[in-house]
Amino acid sequence: MENSRTVKKGDYLLIDYTGKLENGTVFDTTLKEKALETGIYDEEKKYSPFFFRADAGQVIKGIDAGVLGMREGEEKILKIAPGEAYGEYKNYLVQKVPLSRLELKEPPEAGKKIITPGGSEVKVLDSTETYATLDFNQELAGKTLILEIKLVTIVNGS
Template structure:
């Protein structure tokens, strides 16, 4: 049944999307066929629409605001600047850390990702016998993102009750 309702703040939605950089390179998608086309397919991953509450800060701000007003089946391309995505790239978030503080003995390779003792995954920019230069920025920080979005469904509270078996 065609639903002419538009997404409002607080609605629960299902969205298919493909995230690209400005040069067109795909970095993320919820659509298996697009992942295969872009060469980023992961067999272990489930390619299903993203579920979130519109304009409730559960996803990046540009996507959050971008779905408001969309109708089921509608497609839209959002150009999302860094401040509405993963923030600006911050030089102060690149730090030299002693290997002993990282609780590792062998210097990591540049380009490798390691997990800090605090549980954070970070990119290694360089290392010596005693220190590693780590980038604590999100990997998409400082980037403008182009999101191709399709609103699959607006899910009412009644639908959520049925899906979860619980009252909201």
């Protein structure tokens, strides 16, 4: 009866997933083949099942809720609204910052990401000789996510 185990709160899990936006763009996956196929492969990344504890706040709410009750080997597609993912897009998190505060000598290129002196990775929306307009929102804020997940195993299931 090994496959009759279902995910309960507090179980440790290994899942494979592929995350997409509503338009079908893949933004992340644990599967090397899928990364290569969709053009997001990163040779620095280790492609292997993702380990976390169910319903412990280690992942976005939509995944925590979505895995409860799943059986080992089961596959499912989760549609996760922004409120259960990375939150709504907040306009106040777009800020004009003096280049001197960013410790930059040259204006950063629009569309690129930079690391602020405080250690935050932010997207550059625009820049001039003196200011950069930066977006401090999480990259997936305001987006509905489509996650194809497979429960590989319940590590400590009862």
